[in-house]
Amino acid sequence: MFKIKGTVALLFAAAALAGCASSMSGAGYTRGQARQVEDVRMATVESVREVQIEGTKTAIGTAAGTVVGGIAGSNVGAGKGSSVGTVLGAVAGGVVGSAIEEGATRQAGIEITVRFDDGRLIAVAQAADEKFQPGERVRVLTGGGVTRISH
Numbered sequence: 001m002f003k004i005k006g007t008v009a010l011l012f013a014a015a016a017l018a019g020c021a022s023s024m025s026g027a028g029y030t031r032g033q034a035r036q037v038e039d040v041r042m043a044t045v046e047s048v049r050e051v052q053i054e055g056t057k058t059a060i061g062t063a064a065g066t067v068v069g070g071i072a073g074s075n076v077g078a079g080k081g082s083s084v085g086t087v088l089g090a091v092a093g094g095v096v097g098s099a100i101e102e103g104a105t106r107q108a109g110i111e112i113t114v115r116f117d118d119g120r121l122i123a124v125a126q127a128a129d130e131k132f133q134p135g136e137r138v139r140v141l142t143g144g145g146v147t148r149i150s151h
Contacts, residue, residue, distance in 0.1 A: 038141040039141070039142045039143060040139055040140070041116060041140045041142075042137060042138070042139060042140070043114035043115060043138055044137055045133060045137075045138055047134055048110055048132050051110060053127065063094075067093070069096065107127055108127075110125070110132070111124070112124050112138075124148065
């Protein structure tokens, strides 16, 4: 019983760590983006719409779910039944663990469509950590393959 409780605690810890993963934030920078030059252009917000930003899908959720499912499945039956239960539990646990991680790290986002002064339109999806209104002037920062919009 202690093994099951410990494994469940491990699963929750893995989900919590996955929740700390970097997001597509307008205000957040990865360590690699710090101290890098970004091109800054001014634009006008054309439209803003709510979107969902997919959560992370790492091996952590799958591995934790596999361990928990395998332990839970090993308690089914005896002999070969226990072995089959372990395998089936591990497979099901891996699928469930992956889904839990993705759901726990999913976040609300916004898609901001902006028009540059030359008439060019672009849309950027990022975390909904700032509010934007149509007609508002904003900065469009691009560098290192990443584009973000800020005030």
